[in-house]
Structures are given as C-alpha cells and as structure tokens.
Amino acid sequence: MIKYIGKRVLSAAGVLLVVSMLTFFVMQMTPGDTAYVMLTHTFFGTGDLITQEDLDIATEMYDLDRPLTVQYGEWMLGALKGDLGTSYIYKKPVMDLLKLKLPYTCILGFLAFFLGLLLAVPLGILTAVYRNRFLDQAIRIGSVLASSVPGFWLGLILIMFFSVKLKWLPVSGMNEGLKSIVLPCVTLMLGMMPVMIRVTRSSVLDVMGQDYMLFAKAKGQSLFQALLHHGVRNLLPPVITMASLQMGNILGGSVVIETVFMWPGIGNLLYNSIMAKDTNMLQGCVLTIALGYILSMICADILNAALNPKTYRGGGRMA
Amino acid sequence: MKKKAISLFLALTLVLSLTACSNSDNGTAEEPVATKTETQNSEEAEEEGLKEIIISEQWTIDSVDPVSQGKVMNQKCRVTELLVETDERMNLIPGLASSWENTDENTWIFKIQEGIQFHDGTALNAEAVKWSLDNAFEISPSLVKRSNIESVEATGDYEITIKTTQPNAELPAYLHDASLGIVAASTYDADGNVTTPIGTGPFRFESFDEAKGELSVVKNEEYWGTLPTYNRLVIRMITDESVRAMSVESGEVDIAVDVPFSEMEALDSKDDLRVECYDTNRIYYGYFNAASMFSDKNVRQAICYAIDRDTISKEVLYGCGTPASGPFNSSIAWSNPEIEGYKYNPDKALELLKEVGWEDTDGDGILDKDGKSFSFDILTFSSRPGLPVMAQAMQAMLSEIGIQVEVKVMDNNAINEEMEKSDTWGINLTTAAAGLVPSSVYFLNSFSSANTEVYGYSNLELDEMLAACAAEYDQDKRYEMSKEIQAYIVDEAEEIFVCNYGVNYVFHENITNFKFNVEARDWMLNTDIEID
Numbered sequence: 001m002i003k004y005i006g007k008r009v010l011s012a013a014g015v016l017l018v019v020s021m022l023t024f025f026v027m028q029m030t031p032g033d034t035a036y037v038m039l040t041h042t043f044f045g046t047g048d049l050i051t052q053e054d055l056d057i058a059t060e061m062y063d064l065d066r067p068l069t070v071q072y073g074e075w076m077l078g079a080l081k082g083d084l085g086t087s088y089i090y091k092k093p094v095m096d097l098l099k100l101k102l103p104y105t106c107i108l109g110f111l112a113f114f115l116g117l118l119l120a121v122p123l124g125i126l127t128a129v130y131r132n133r134f135l136d137q138a139i140r141i142g143s144v145l146a147s148s149v150p151g152f153w154l155g156l157i158l159i160m161f162f163s164v165k166l167k168w169l170p171v172s173g174m175n176e177g178l179k180s181i182v183l184p185c186v187t188l189m190l191g192m193m194p195v196m197i198r199v200t201r202s203s204v205l206d207v208m209g210q211d212y213m214l215f216a217k218a219k220g221q222s223l224f225q226a227l228l229h230h231g232v233r234n235l236l237p238p239v240i241t242m243a244s245l246q247m248g249n250i251l252g253g254s255v256v257i258e259t260v261f262m263w264p265g266i267g268n269l270l271y272n273s274i275m276a277k278d279t280n281m282l283q284g285c286v287l288t289i290a291l292g293y294i295l296s297m298i299c300a301d302i303l304n305a306a307l308n309p310k311t312y313r314g315g316g317r318m319a
Numbered sequence: 320m321k322k323k324a325i326s327l328f329l330a331l332t333l334v335l336s337l338t339a340c341s342n343s344d345n346g347t348a349e350e351p352v353a354t355k356t357e358t359q360n361s362e363e364a365e366e367e368g369l370k371e372i373i374i375s376e377q378w379t380i381d382s383v384d385p386v387s388q389g390k391v392m393n394q395k396c397r398v399t400e401l402l403v404e405t406d407e408r409m410n411l412i413p414g415l416a417s418s419w420e421n422t423d424e425n426t427w428i429f430k431i432q433e434g435i436q437f438h439d440g441t442a443l444n445a446e447a448v449k450w451s452l453d454n455a456f457e458i459s460p461s462l463v464k465r466s467n468i469e470s471v472e473a474t475g476d477y478e479i480t481i482k483t484t485q486p487n488a489e490l491p492a493y494l495h496d497a498s499l500g501i502v503a504a505s506t507y508d509a510d511g512n513v514t515t516p517i518g519t520g521p522f523r524f525e526s527f528d529e530a531k532g533e534l535s536v537v538k539n540e541e542y543w544g545t546l547p548t549y550n551r552l553v554i555r556m557i558t559d560e561s562v563r564a565m566s567v568e569s570g571e572v573d574i575a576v577d578v579p580f581s582e583m584e585a586l587d588s589k590d591d592l593r594v595e596c597y598d599t600n601r602i603y604y605g606y607f608n609a610a611s612m613f614s615d616k617n618v619r620q621a622i623c624y625a626i627d628r629d630t631i632s633k634e635v636l637y638g639c640g641t642p643a644s645g646p647f648n649s650s651i652a653w654s655n656p657e658i659e660g661y662k663y664n665p666d667k668a669l670e671l672l673k674e675v676g677w678e679d680t681d682g683d684g685i686l687d688k689d690g691k692s693f694s695f696d697i698l699t700f701s702s703r704p705g706l707p708v709m710a711q712a713m714q715a716m717l718s719e720i721g722i723q724v725e726v727k728v729m730d731n732n733a734i735n736e737e738m739e740k741s742d743t744w745g746i747n748l749t750t751a752a753a754g755l756v757p758s759s760v761y762f763l764n765s766f767s768s769a770n771t772e773v774y775g776y777s778n779l780e781l782d783e784m785l786a787a788c789a790a791e792y793d794q795d796k797r798y799e800m801s802k803e804i805q806a807y808i809v810d811e812a813e814e815i816f817v818c819n820y821g822v823n824y825v826f827h828e829n830i831t832n833f834k835f836n837v838e839a840r841d842w843m844l845n846t847d848i849e850i851d
C-alpha cells in the first residue's frame with residue numbers, strides 16, 4: 001500500500017512539472033506583449049495611450065526581456081524552494097495571495113462537493129431501484145436539464161429569482177455569512193449532481209443484476225438489505241472515481257461561479273491573472289487546481305484500494 | 320457482514336475527515352480577516368444611521384497603493400488630492416497648490432496651500448510634497464518620462480520648484496494625474512509596502528478587504544475644504560455586469576456603475592431606480608490603414624460620411640454615448656465647437672468614392688476599382704462591450720453603399736500583431752481616454768507621425784502644428800492652436816471619430832444631486848451628493 005501511494009505521489013510530481021511548463025509556454029504564446037498588458041492593468045486603462053517609453057520602463061522593471069527559458073528556469077528554482085514568485089498586478093508574493101483566497105474556494109468547493117454527493121448518491125440509488133417508474137423518469141429529466149444549463153447562466157437565473165424577486169438571499173459577495181454561500185453552492189452542486197446520479201444509477205443497476213444479489217434475496221434479505229450488505233462495496237468504486245473527477249471539475253468550475261457571485265476565491269484570481277497575463281499568478285492558480293485534482297484522484301485510488309485490495313496488488317479477479 | 324459495513328463506514332468517514340481537516344484549517348485562517356470588519360460595519364451603520372453609500376463597479380481593486388491605484392485613491396475614494404485640480408470643463412484650477420508659474424521654460428514654482436493636514440495630523444508642506452512626488456516617480460518612472468520632470472526641490476516652507484529636462488508648457492496639467500495624489504510618508508512601512516494610504520482628501524481610508532476586493536472610506540471631519548454630505552463610502556467590486564445591475568435592483572447597493580446598455584431602460588422603469596447616462600472624456604474611434612485604399616483622403620472621408628452616428632448612438636449604445644464630431648467631448652474646455660464633423664450622407668460618400676474611381680462596374684453590388692472589390696476588415700476587441708456591436712453596425716451601414724466589411728473581434732492585445740501581419744485590415748476600432756491628461760495636446764499627439772507609424776501615416780504638417788502647440792506657454796493661445804489642429808485632424812480623416820464613450824449610473828431613489836465629472840476615468844462621486 002505504502003509503495004502504491006509512493007508511486008502515485010511521484011507521478012503527481014511529474015504531472016505538476018508538465019502542467020507548469022505548459023502553463024508558462026502557452027501563456028507566452030498568447031498574443032500581446034506582457035509589459036503592455038500589465039500596464040493596462042495597473043497605471044492605465046484598456047485602450048489608454050501607452051507609449052513605447054512606458055513599455056520599455058515596465059519591461060526593465062520586471063526583467064521581461066530575458067529569454068523565456070531563463071525566466072521559466074528561475075521561476076522553477078524558486079518554486080522548488082516554495083517561492084512562487086511575485087504577482088505583477090497585485091505586486092505581492094503569489095503564495096500570500098493563494099493563502100488569502102484559497103480557503104474561500106475550499107469552503108465553497110467542499111461544501112458543494114459533499115452536499116452534492118449526499119444528495120446525488122441516494123437519488124441515484126432511488127432511480128435505480130425504481131427504474132423506469134415515475135420517480136426515475138422525473139429525476140432523470142431533471143438531471144438532463146441541470147446538466148445542459150451552463151453554470152453562469154444558472155447562477156444569474158438563481159440570483160434573479162432568489163435575490164432580486166424574493167430578496168431572500170444576497171446577490172453576490174460574501175457579506176451575509178451563510179446566506180451568501182447558498183446560491184454559489186447550489187449552482188456548483190447542480191453542475192456536478194447529474195453526472196453523479198447517472199453513475200450511481202448505472203452502478204446500482206449493474207450490481208442489482210449480479211448473481212450474489214439474487215442469492216442474497218433468496219436468503220430472504222430485502223433489496224435494501226442486500227444492497228447494503230453485498231452491493232455497496234461493489235457499486236462504490238465507479239462512484240468514487242467519478243466523484244474524484246467531479247472534485248476537479250468543481251475547482252475548475254469555481255472560476256466561472258466565483259466570478260458571477262463575486263466569491264473571493266482563486267477563481268477570481270485565476271481570471272484576473274489570465275486577463276492581465278500575470279504569469280506567476282497564473283502558475284500559482286493552475287498548479288493549485290492541478291494539485292487539487294491529483295489529490296482527489298489519489299484519495300479515490302486509496303479508497304478504492306481499501307474497498308477492493310485487488311486493485312493495488314495488481315492481481316486478477318479471484319475465482 | 321456487519322464488519323464490511325463498518326469498514327465501509329470507516330473508509331467514508333476517513334475521506335470526509337481528511338477533506339474536512341484541510342477545510343477547517345483554512346476556515347480558521349480566513350475568519351479574522353473577513354468576518355470581523357463586516358460585522359463591525361453593519362453594526363456601525365445601524366447604530367448611527369450612517370449616511371453611507373455603497374457603490375458597485377466592475378474594476379478590480381488590486382491594492383491600495385496611491386500611485387499604481389491612483390484613480391482609486393484619488394478619484395473614487397477621494398483620499399488623496401492633487402496639486403492641480405480641474406473644474407467641470409477640465410480647466411486647471413488650484414488644488415493643494417494655490418498657484419504656480421514658470422520662471423523660465425524649464426523651471427516651475429508651485430506655492431503650496433498653508434494650514435492643510437494629512438489624515439495622520441502631520442502638516443502638508445513643501446518637504447512632504449517633494450517626498451510624495453519623488454516616491455510616485457520612483458514607483459512609476461513613466462510619469463517622469465512623460466512629463467520631462469528632472470527634479471523636485473523644496474525651495475521654501477510652502478514652495479516647491481520643479482525642473483524639467485525639456486520644455487513642457489503643460490507641466491501643471493501633467494501634475495493633475497491621479498497617480499500623483501499627495502500622500503504622507505507614513506503611507507508606507509519601512510519596506511516600502513503600503514500600510515494605510517494617508518492623504519489630505521475629504522475621505523480617509525478605513526479598510527480594504529483584499530480577499531473580497533471591498534474598500535471603504537469614511538468622512539474626514541478635519542477636511543480643509545467643504546465637508547462631504549455623506550459619511551462613508553463602500554466600493555464593492557462586482558465583475559459581471561448583469562449581476563451588478565441586479566445588485567442595485569435588489570437594494571444591496573445604492574449605486575451601480577456600467578450596467579448593460581440593454582438593461583438601462585428596464586432598470587429606469589422601476590419606481591425606486593433612476594438611470595443616468597453621461598459622456599466621458601473617452602472616445603470611440605478608429606484608425607484607418609494607410610497601407611490600403613485608405614491612403615486616399617477621399618476614401619477615408621467617404622467612410623466617415625457613410626457612418627450614421629445617430630443610429631449607432633441610439634441603437635447600439637442605447638443613448639449612452641452621443642455622436643462625436645471630433646476628438647473631444649464638447650464639454651471639455653479646449654474642444655472645438657465649430658467642428659461639424661461628418662453628418663450621415665451616403666450619397667456624398669458614393670460621390671467621393673466615384674471621384675477616385677470606386678464604382679460598382681460589374682453590378683455585383685460591391686464597389687470595385689481596377690478589378691479589385693472594396694472589402695476590408697474592422698479589427699476590434701470586446702473588453703469595451705460597445706465596440707463589437709458598433710463594428711457590426713458600421714459593417715451594415717457600409718454594405719449599404721457597396722462596401723464589404725468583415726468584423727474581427729479579438730483580444731485587445733492581439734490587435735497590434737494582427738495589424739502587422741494582415742493586409743486586409745482597414746479600420747482598427749478602439750477607444751481612448753482623450754482627457755487622460757487635462758492637456759489640449761496630449762491626446763492629439765497620439766495622431767503624430769511617431770505614433771501613427773504603425774497605421775502607415777506620416778504627416779509632417781500635423782507634426783509641426785503639434786510641436787508648435789505643445790511649445791506654447793500661453794494657455795489661451797494653446798487652446799486656440801489645439802482647436803485648429805482638431806479641425807485639421809477631422810478634415811484629414813486619418814481617424815474616424817464615432818461616438819463619445821458613455822457611462823451609466825444606476826441610482827437608488829435615496830441618492831440625489833449627483834453631478835457628473837467629465838474627468839472621471841471610471842466613475843467619480845461629487846462630495847455634495849445627497850443621500851436620504
């Protein structure tokens with residue numbers, strides 16, 4: 001098991017390295033001179049007149065004329081020591097900004113993730129048990145609808161209804177404590193739940209068709225008893241794997257949701273850093289999200305391995 | 320069997336607690352920052368019945384540095400003030416400096432008002448001003464380059480002398496730069512980081528929640544001028560324009576700036592809301608590509624005549640931004656009121672084009688000349704939302720006189736590169752703050768050969784006129800010269816001026832007596848705005 005985890009951690013480091021290289025060089029390939037973009041975000045506004053002199057000064061101030069490989073190399077050396085560099089636009093260490101904003105993203109993300117799971121898994125089981133009956137149809141139609149609506153639009157509609165019409169909840173920001181988190185959380189949840197319901201449903205259906213379930217029922221267990229005693233262990237792995245992927249989607253999806261609801265997490269930070277070509281800041285945000293992705297996958301692997309030791313022993317199906 | 324169920328349960332709790340752990344760690348770290356200020360604020364507001372204004376805007380506040388975030392600290396928050404201020408027509412008037420004069424072309428003497436205190440109680444004097452200016456020049460060297468400043472010296476208790484490297488007849492105008500708000504040295508800590516912005520303005524800095532990007536200032540009871548009518552201002556950043564509109568509709572904020580044009584009418588029709596539009600000093604305009612058919616003045620003028628600015632103003636901008644006849648908004652002191660510009664006249668456009676050989680000879684509905692049909696691209700970007708729609712409207716209007724236009728909306732930063740490599744671009748439609756510096760030549764200079772090279776222009780006559788205007792130390796004469804240049808630029812039509820850039824404010828009914836300031840780069844509130 002330890003060896004298995006060690007392997008995963010090593011490959012995670014490799015993934016992070018590749019992600020950081022991609023981020024850096026793709027960012028450099030996007031149009032626009034870094035100095036120019038940076039100036040429009042600090043001293044000037046979009047479309048203001050910026051002279052060559054201004055550009056030269058900014059280039060010099062931030063050493064932007066060094067070769068890209070040198071810039072990346074220096075950043076990499078710093079990153080290995082835990083220094084992610086300084087943000088051009090915020091003029092602060094990237095690490096400080098992440099520390100400041102990441103907690104908000106985590107609170108929102110985890111809340112949406114667990115509430116979403118808590119609702120989606122039972123709903124998935126229900127749809128499977130009542131397959132093709134009214135409840136199943138209703139939930140399935142509902143989840144198709146929810147999954148075909150883009151998050152930002154859903155967010156706006158929710159705000160319009162609950163904040164402007166009913167005035168129950170704040171429009172945006174996080175000035176009203178728990179009330180503030182409701183809408184962004186629901187929006188994120190609605191984004192991930194349809195997938196989870198479907199995965200749970202098909203997984204339960206799969207399990208329900210197995211011989212051991214028939215045997216359990218023959219022993220006199222009810223369907224729910226049989227599911228609980230024999231089914232769960234077998235139906236969970238695909239659900240867990242899919243849930244870990246959703247965790248990543250929630251981190252990524254929060255970029256949009258946070259911008260709509262002005263939730264002060266790294267989503268906003270990421271958005272701003274792309275707009276302003278703030279490479280260091282962007283690296284920090286992307287790496288954080290990638291790390292979140294990797295961690296949730298590792299967790300899922302460990303869980304699955306614990307549920308079914310075969311996966312990490314590499315053995316075949318036992319007769 | 321029970322064992323299995325238990326082990327499963329344990330596994331589940333493990334994940335839950337793992338994630339919950341990281342969650343709670345973060346939770347504790349975050350709490351002191353956010354919640355404390357918030358509860359305080361709302362309590363205060365309730366207890367004292369504070370006259371508080373909450374405004375929502377789209378621009379991110381990254382920091383409270385009075386130099387790099389000058390427009391926030393100076394224009395929006397009114398924490399800092401400038402040596403030189405402007406009146407409602409952007410004429411220069413005394414600010415923290417009571418008067419100024421130039422003793423020779425490179426030497427300027429500014430008298431500093433006596434008896435003014437910074438928010439921390441220290442006195443404003445020549446030394447303090449010198450320190451503040453030097454600090455700003457150090458943080459933003461381009462300010463120095465732009466204004467040719469060589470040195471700032473305190474030559475008396477309340478007198479500073481500014482030397483320039485080259486003559487700059489408009490030095491006072493350059494000192495009216497939001498980044499040059501005068502601050503006390505105590506604004507910064509020993510490492511040069513901003514702790515609290517300390518200025519002299521009618522409001523003092525209260526708090527900045529970095530995570531949320533929310534900033535608040537409170538009335539400075541010791542202000543040397545007229546005290547503001549409200550006690551507290553909270554700036555709340557809401558990036559999404561529709562959400563911003565809903566924030567004022569729900570009553571969460573008192574004022575929202577820049578709501579979607581298409582929602583202005585609906586908002587205005589609400590009983591408790593009022594929408595007001597104003598022309599800023601920014602302008603929507605386009606550069607013609609001189610390395611194309613637009614090298615011909617007739618062609619450029621024809622395009623100018625073929626654009627119906629009234630329709631664009633009404634239909635595209637929903638009235639938020641009036642048709643422009645020249646480079647400056649007519650409420651600016653040095654704008655030339657005699658310029659009529661190009662009134663919509665498609666027949667005249669066709670006539671002008673015919674004179675130089677553009678006609679529809681093959682009957683395909685598109686003008687052609689020497690076997691080449693009249694088609695080009697309009698390049699524009701979307702971060703100023705009016706631009707792409709405006710480009711499409713122009714496309715439709717030009718197609719009516721037989722000109723084929725393709726609109727290319729791209730990232731603002733990509734346009735320069737596109738102009739270099741594309742040979743089909745015809746108009747670069749953009750916006751600029753024509754009154755960034757309250758100078759009658761600063762913006763016009765952007766049309767000089769040095770700056771329009773990228774569009775393929777070189778106009779020595781214009782360069783000479785600009786140089787002469789910039790060198791004129793008499794303001795009235797300079798304004799007159801500027802007006803001539805404006806007329807010349809409009810006639811040459813190397814650029815097409817479309818509309819003034821409008822800004823809209825949505826007010827809750829409790830806010831009255833708002834006075835627009837044409838100087839505002841994003842928005843500004845007058846200190847005597849009324850709140851009930």
